[in-house]
Amino acid sequence: MEIIITKGKNRNTLTCKRKDGTLTSVNLGPDIPNHDIAHYVVEKEFKLENGFYGKIKSGMTIEELSDKEIIRNLGSETWLSEIMTRNLQSIGSGAAKTEQFIELINWEAQNFSGIRVPNMSLTDIENMKSEFDKLCEKWNLIPENGELKLIF
Template sequence: MQVIFTKGTQRYGQLRCVRMDGSATQTQMPEQGIAPHDMIHYVVEKRLHIQGAFFSQVRAGADISFALEHNETSRAIADKTEVWQTESIVETLQSLLWSGETPTYDGFIYLLEQACNSRDLAVPTVSQSDFEHILNEIMDLSIEWQGMGEGQSLTLKF
């Protein structure tokens, strides 16, 4: 699946996903000072091979909306625990990146535990190596994203 992030105004960009069968779905995504939330999701889900969260559901046919609009296939692969564990990972990374300081693995694990505990979830295993790869890719994408002008796109594969 192609995942296309398009730079918009200072308030909103656009996320468009084009599946292998040519069908597509899209939504506005809020701009922020770092990589967009959905771009962080992309990196996390791809690196950790998460099969039941956002992008896998979209690839299986779900339409992007405030609450994903599922088809039978995307509903079948959706995994509530993975969805919320993934969201906890993404939120943790966002908070670390927004701080402006260089994120550490220990800081990441501490905040991830807090996020999962607040949702009554088991803490997913994220190795230090995976954390470092995720962080490096997010930083590279953030730099590329920040250098783009309105209407320019970044196309990735999921």
């Protein structure tokens, strides 16, 4: 699946184009798409097939994944993806230290039944943070109407 984040003057757009040619798209508003980039990095690194992008790849729309009623029933891997994404953003912004990532994931995951936290090392986290930082920097350098394209 191709993930395309388009930079607009006052609005950014997230579009996901599946292999069968179908797509789903949403206006992100003026927000920097760091959360969407973090989802990509986490789900790719840990091969999460039922995270945000995995669900889109399987046919769900971005709008469906924004519906609170649907979100409640998505399953433990979707929640794991969200927890890991938020915490990657935290270490990316400096709100948490890289060394704290695994502890934060384990602490937050215990509040949800059925979440199985994958084995991960500090090196895994450092590599993930490095990729996240590189993609965010790449986004910052993209001109208006330019695109960041990712393959999931």
